[in-house]
Amino acid sequence: MTHELHGRCHCGNLEVTYTTDIAPADATVRSCTCSFCRKHGARAVSDPAGAITYTARDPDQLHRYRFETGATDFLICRNCGVYVGAYMEDRAAAEGTTGPPRR
Numbered sequence: 895m896t897h898e899l900h901g902r903c904h905c906g907n908l909e910v911t912y913t914t915d916i917a918p919a920d921a922t923v924r925s926c927t928c929s930f931c932r933k934h935g936a937r938a939v940s941d942p943a944g945a946i947t948y949t950a951r952d953p954d955q956l957h958r959y960r961f962e963t964g965a966t967d968f969l970i971c972r973n974c975g976v977y978v979g980a981y982m983e984d985r986a987a988a989e990g991t992t993g994p995p996r997r
């Protein structure tokens with residue numbers, strides 16, 4: 895069974911759609927230890943057979959932040975400051991993230 899999961903930044907400018915055959919309850923949620931992910935409280939899931947699509951209603955409000963090797967674009971909304979995911983063009987791979995755990 896294919897699962898289609900949707901997310902967005904706080905203001906709704908950036909949207910993400912993640913399609914995977916892995917049920918949400920079976921997905922392994924990772925917590926990266928890099929300083930960027932720690933500061934954003936980011937969690938990530940991955941599925942090499944899955945697909946992820948990012949949509950920007952206003953592309954001028956999409957900021958592609960790069961650091962260290964510069965191989966990855968960390969996608970951030972300029973309007974609300976939310977980090978929605980990462981994109982690695984060289985590997986044709988993308989990663990979706992979630993915000994900090996809800997309490």
Ligand SMILES: [Zn+2]
Nearest residue numbers: 903905971974
């Ligand atoms: Zn936003």
